[in-house]
Amino acid sequence: ARGDRKGRGGGKGKKRRSGCACLVVVAVFGGGLAGVGYFGYHYYQNRFGSAPDYAGDGSGQVTVEIGKGAGGYEIGQKLKALGVVKSVDAFVSAQQENPQGKRIQAGAYLLRKGMSAASAVELMLDPKSQNNVVVAPGNRNATVYASIDKQLGLSKGTTSGVAKKDYKSLGLPSWANSNKDIKDPLEGFLWPATYPAAKGMKPESVLKGMVKQASSNYAAMGLAEKAKSLKLADPLQVVTVASLVEAEGKTHDDYRKMAEVVYNRLKSTNTETNQLLQFDSTFNYLKGQSNIHISESEINSNKDPYNTYTQRGLPPGPIGNPGVDALKATLNPTSDGWMYFVATDGHSKTEFAKTNADFEKLKEKFNDSSGN
Template sequence: MYGDGGWEGQQAQQGQQSPYGGQPQHYPEQPSQPQYGDWGDGGQSAYGQDQQYQQYGQQQGQHHEQPYGQSYDQQQYPADGQHQHQYPADGQQQPQQHQQYPADGQHPQQYGAEGERQDGGEWGTGGHPQAPYAVDPTDPYAAQAAAGYGAEQPDLYGTPDAYPPPEPPGRRGEPKPPQTDWDPGPDQGESAFFAGGGEEGTADGGRGRGDRRGRGGKDRKRRNGLACLVVVVVLGGAVGGVGYFGYQFYQNRFGEAPDYAGDGTDETVTVHVPKGAGGFEIGRLLKDAGVVKSVDAFVAAQQQNAGGKNIQAGAYLLKKRMSAQSAVAMMLDPKSQNNVMVTPGQRNIQVYKAIDAKLGLSSGTTRKVAEEKYESLGLPSWANDDSDIKDPLEGFLYPGTYPAAKGMKPEAVLREMVTQATAKYNAYDLDAKAEALNLDNPLELVTVASLVQAEGKTDDDFRKMAEVVYNRLKPTNTETNQLLQFDSTFNYLKNESNIHIGETEINSNKDPYNTYTNKGLPPGPIGNPGEDALKAALNPTSEGWIYFVATDGLSKTEFAKTYAEFEKLVDKFNANTDH
């Protein structure tokens, strides 16, 4: 392969002997279509030969000692034009590492020392394989192609569409221009609009960019024009978007928030503010209801009002299209609040009346709804397990403040109360606690809490009162024989709050809620216990209390462990209440 007379145009220089006879090789003219596969039928283009030779030399792991003329890209070859690694002296081919071969299994360049081909064929002494086209001595590309290294490497640049075209190696001794793997030409993403150049071929015979640009010039111009239009539209939209958002940013940061003027219209609307809602959430609710124009305006007005942070959860009757300042002032006015408050120990019958009043309903409407729809309001599964229960919802309207404004349905108000009670009771795991306190079910535990709430006067009394209940329920109780004897249960069944009950009246009533005539707990709660009473029922004292008396008839409750101590407390009560 290396016998075409050197590297400058692949011809023997004047005054030097060619390894294959000393004369330049000429071949009959053949078509310039590149061939692949057979030795001598078209070779690799000179473009890239230096990489091929370097790789080949590195695979052999040997060094050449005698350079042939000038070095080409620092690759050296022996003076005789033969490749040292491929032609040993004995004519036998040495094993090669990492050598690639064509598909027919033959190595394209296997020669012995006498120029014979190792597969049995013969070449003439100093002969050369037939080239696919004539070599023009003045054409360095044709000579290099003719001297290509067989079909060992694919010709990546022989097709008409190959790009970029091979470049001449330059004069001997001159460094080859550095190569890059990125070309910002039209076929690599650079528009011809920016690349410049015409549609005519280049000086290299029409094989460069100009030739490619000339074949697709009109389409490229059309696409380039469209690309420019798209760029203009995109840039215009971007500028507009930046301007819009910039204006919005300025308005949000430095401009006044949109707001209505005045105290609003005659149209009213109810807004429900949930627990824990802050200024932003309240403002959003008011804006959605049409009360204020913007959330920011409400937040600013709330911060400017000294009592703005005192807005509580609940339902508010407000006007539409109010200024934010007027809305804040109206929400701080108790007259605008449409809430129902359930207090600890309050009975259901009182809660029903309050709901009717807030919703503008006729008396008894809410109570009837409770009796008919209690099963759909979210009670726990253990509620109402006694047929003698007077009100299925008693003990399940948890103390708190709930929205109740005109337009709302009674069941909606009741459901929120029941949901709150169920959540609280589940949090305390009443099933396990009831069993630990020798009660049959969680409902009895709620009932104990309602008794503690009704009989206790202060938080300090609650735990002692709970112990009294549990001690009287014990089978070993010989003081009262498991009778609770609480006036509060008798008052519940009578719907009264009388502290002076005649002995004859109370002992003659056999109602299940009368704990003077029935042992144990009443069928169900007698009111809605608060959290303090519930905690006391879960954690009573253990000091032996079994009696108690409100000695002042109002708020002072004293406790006793024996019947004798109890009688002294009764005398004190009578002295304080007889006038």
């Protein structure tokens, strides 16, 4: 192969190269060039060319659920799989080029098929495309159920019916629903946060996400151990106290004092109210209302287990979904001897008292502010 055989085979005659052989060489050489050109072109496109992309705003509707912590590449993969964008690279590039691109968050989005990547990014940044349900601290389940129905385009009462029928399969911790008088087993277990909820999704899947978050957070807080140190029967009572604190308080300082009021009134040594909590919020819960002006005759004639004016101790279960602040206060109450409280301005200002005499003075302030 190195051309050093010219002294061998010493005959004078030389073999002629056939035309056919030359043609084969040319054909092979030409085919090689074509192959190199083909692969070279695609290598260049992959490395330096623009990624495959659709044009325009697309058509139809596609519900896309983006998980917490998902980055551009993961989002792009999901969008491509659903036919929203043509390639992952096109979406990642469009997200990087959009100044607000990194603000795309977890949630459910209503997009279209065959969209340009840039259009997909813009639509995901538009609040109108974001289909979520927000559970605010203190929200009762009835409010959350109604929001889910609205977001999923379901008839009124659908989610409430699912919750009532299928609550055992939604992921509640083993210590939940420990009282036969509980009105809603999921009350207190729809963790305050933002959740995906778009047409096409099932209400049970939305509820499962909320319950999962609650169970996870309650486990992280160690409610089982904390219940013992607070002299409560079980973790459910911790959540119940937190729901009362959330419903009655306004600030973190309020929450801690409110928690102490609950614990002091639950004591067997309480001769001030004889273990009656006397919280308006529990009566309002059982009536499905929010009313600060309740007549004594109305409240004293009602013997419902949730009426803490006529029934001693805690209500059977939570009266709402407490937030982190209320839960932390419940686990770390003040120890100043607070026994009473009054929203003296009838709305946002809560004042506390240690004796009945001081409590009566706060009631006078409330009456003066409300014109009674």
